[in-house]
Amino acid sequence: MTPDPSPDAPRPSPAEALAAFEAPARAALARAGALGIVAALLWPVQAYAVAASVHLWAVGTWNPVPGLWLVALFVTAGAARALLEARAGGIAHRAAEALMAAERERLIAAEAARVDRGTNSAAFAALLTQKLPLMVPYLVRYRPAFLRATVVPLTLVALTLPVSWAVALVLLVAIPLIPLFQALVGIAARDASAKQMDEIADLNGLLSERLSALPDLHLLDAGGRALSGFAVRAEALRRRTMAVLRVAFLSSTVLEFFSALGVALVAVYVGFNMLDWIGFGDWGQALTLAQGIFVLMLAPEVFQPLREVSAAWHDKATAEAVARDLAEVHADPGPRALGAGARAAPLPGPATLRVSGASVLRGAEKVPLPDMALSPGQAVALTGSSGTGKSSALLAIAGLVPVAAGRIEVAGRVLDDATADAWRARLAWVPQRVHVPDATLAEALDPRGTGADPAEALAAARAGAVVAGLPEGLATRLGENGAGVSGGEARRLMLARALLARPDVVLADEPTADLDAATAAAVRAALRRLAEGGALVIVATHDPVLVREMDRIVPMPGAARAA
Template identity: 35%
Template sequence: MDKTLEKSLGQWLKQQKSSCGIFLKLTIFTGALNGVAIVVQAYLLAHILHGVIMLELPMASFRSQFIGLIALIIVRAGLAYARERLSFEAGKRLRSDIREAVLNKLTDLGPAFIKGKPAGAWASIVLEQVEDLHDFYAKYLPQMMLAGFIPLIILVSVFPLNWAAGLILFATAPLIPMFMILVGMGAADANRKNFSALSRLSGHFMDRLKGLSTLKLFHRGETEVNKIETASEDFRQRTMSVLRMAFLSSAVLEFFAALSIAVLAVYFGFSYLDHLNFGHYGAGITLFTGLFILILAPEFFQPLRDLGTHYHAKAQAIGAAEALVELLEHPNPLKQVDGKFSEQTAQQHEVSLDNIAISATELEVLTLEGTALLGPISFEVQAGQKVAVVGPSGAGKTSLLNALLGFLPYKGSLKINGVELSVLDKKQWREHLAWLGQDPQLFHGSIRENVCLANPELTDAQVMALLEQANIAEFVNQHPQGLDTVISDQAAGVSVGQAQRIALARAIAQPASLFLLDEPTASLDSHSEKLVSASLKQAMTAQTCVMVTHRLDQLQSMDNILVIEAGRIVQQGDYALLSTQTGLFKNMQQQDDDGLSLYIDEQEPTKTDEQTQREDV
């Protein structure tokens, strides 16, 4: 990974620690108190052993010291428990805030952006990569502070007793951080590649799982199994490389710590044998001095060893942060102003949306990258009007709906009741919309939960009234569980027509002023199509409606029809006017008529000679 990128990601991670609140500071504080308790405990233990062994004092004379030792053990256990609880709470709050920011960002960017990656890749970011930030804040950041504070306390305690031992500790301590830095150079990059492999595997698996029936029908099952096996093997190898670094780091840190403690033990051993005579300020080296320093030596290196153990959490967090930062800092263009995209979040306006009129002037709908999808076009939709948008596939019809929904940026002007859509409060705007697409998304849960998605306060009687209005109440009443009937993932358990009508009930459950319909009767049989069309007509009696459709035979009741070809409006008017004009609309009518005639001819059975004779009689 590029060092500049790694440094910027590290800075971003540290900037987020405010989400941990006071819990991160309390974690450091309890760790520091534990460090002080370690020094006091070592002092009491060395004092007791020196008095009993060297001064031959009775054990009873050290009663207060024993009580102090027991109290310190209890205190240290309590501090360790409090530190773990506080650190977990700090990490939990951070994860909650980051996950909320990610979900809010995905909501702002909208479906047009989300469709750029498989669902499994987004699941990996929201779940796995946010989760992997936890140890950085719960373990690594507090330990980094304690790795400097606790050894400093021990050095302050050791140097007044023996400067040679203090120098040994001071000289060997940097070996551990130096090695951690060397290991960390490759750890962050290994973790980043590991997350990329996991994202690819998740996305690949979910896409193939959703299309399993297609793969089996085209005899591609075995091939896709091999591809998933290859992706899994790649992920396994990258995971093992990360683990190898972690184990190597721990082993070398333990080696340096053990080596330093051994040097101290050798120094005191030779000093007690009178082979060394320095470091004691002329007062000699007592048993108390040797025991006190040797007891503290492992504790001196323990914070550094713990930091090395948790150092992989930093590399893991940096690897996870790359995709998170890329997502959270992705520009969210709603309108292009002076040649630049701007969110204009500070200019949100309140406007009455009880009746909605739409005015577009030189409107050009763009992708999130700035590529034109539609336009420039100009049109008017009066309050209460029903407007249809027709044209060949790829003409830009759905892009217009996405712009009205606030999911795509645009140039030119798109005004709602005289106010630019880009400066409207999007929450207020969407509360007045009813949207129904050709492939409605029903979520895992009961029919009641799906209908009440926008309005959880609806009573069962109100839900049944909505289902009745959508011509689906009979299906619900026939089912033993009624409104508690469970709809599985991907609307499993209901037909396409039933799913469309449940989605229609959900759409009309909120008091909408504008209906946005994207092929609402596509993929439906004629019976379901008639039911959905009748329900829509009843639901939007006085509301404004913009509907994208290919079914020209349903447009007689529309007030205006916009005919779009190659991103431009080539015709507009009512059904009667466009039917008499030469142009794209009439050509589409003729194609529909030819298709209908062919369908009727294919469906009509061939008469036998006997049937013909009977008809003649």
């Protein structure tokens, strides 16, 4: 596995990022390019067959036997070209899809392991679903075309040299002009594509924010202003897209001009030479009809690989912009959850917790954690003003962020990548902002699928009436934001889930915040019930009533500094 780069490491250039991205598929793409080169070099065989056939017919020496052989040669070479091109395309597509799948899995795994990064989910979704697929045309079209462009034109020029050094000279002069101007246009293409990618990410982020704020926008009657702002950003994206298209059209125009000029000069030379109006460049003897047709058929094919590169030039500029975004994502690993995030057997031993000299990183800030040694059955309140690190402490205890210093021991073992998944199998988490999985309420209450009856747990959490009021009861799907229930009701449902799971450790983040008195009392009673049942209960709270009901109060070290 590629290690996460250091945040302080220098950022790679777009070209370097793209080269690193395509490295796993480079061998397969090279095979596809080699097959494409062989296919392109079969064209001179077909050109020879056509030139020889026309020559025999024109001078009146056509004979069925050699004529049929020439036809067979043309058809065979054409069939071989088609087969080779199909094979090359298949290899390139399979390599590209494999690379996309691997990168998609890497992105999702990395994002799933990150905690509290403040990542814009819409921007990440745009990168995963909209930007990443834009790498496929680069891999499938540009890379093979670029390999052909490095070999085929000069090889075809070499084949024209024995016929006419003048034709070879014209082609040699025309060929370098195309890459030169393409490079100049390519700088503008890369910059325009990068700006377009940024605009796509910004627009997706704006859309996500507006969708999540729809209820507030409706209450504030701000829908019109929101639409106006969205229209402005959409217009900005349209302008960025048109800028990219203008550069793409300019790139094609440059290529077509020079390729048409080169082919036209060859045609003029061949015609005048065959009429004896030009007597140089033919090695002392005027071109025959067969030789003239042969070089005329080769001349356009000299520029064809360059034409294909030009057509895919925008794909390269877009791929560099996407590779830049991918490199930035991978260069900013953020806090990573311990473990693999997989299901594991519960960590054996008593559910004890010991924190010694530990601290975690919150951005560039180091947040100290309180030293403590806790045992099963205790109810503990972490106290301190906002920003002192109470939520960070819960995340560290759950193994969702690594400690930057010191150590955390759980069940007598160091909490690390080897023990985190097994430790979390013994935990129940009650967040301040409830996230409901895409499942029925029955499945959400029993995520391990034990089949236990949730009635007692719902009653203990005073959530039975909540379920009874839902349209389909336990079969209701609430959605990730808990639509259909209030914040307090959702929190009681999560407490019922904890009661049903009979966890050894319960971590609750501000479990009574913003709740009415009756609901807060129900939540406090459910937490006490868990502690009385033998669970180690740790809450991060500002609620003085809840603090008084806990067995132990642990102030955050940052609370003293804040005071």
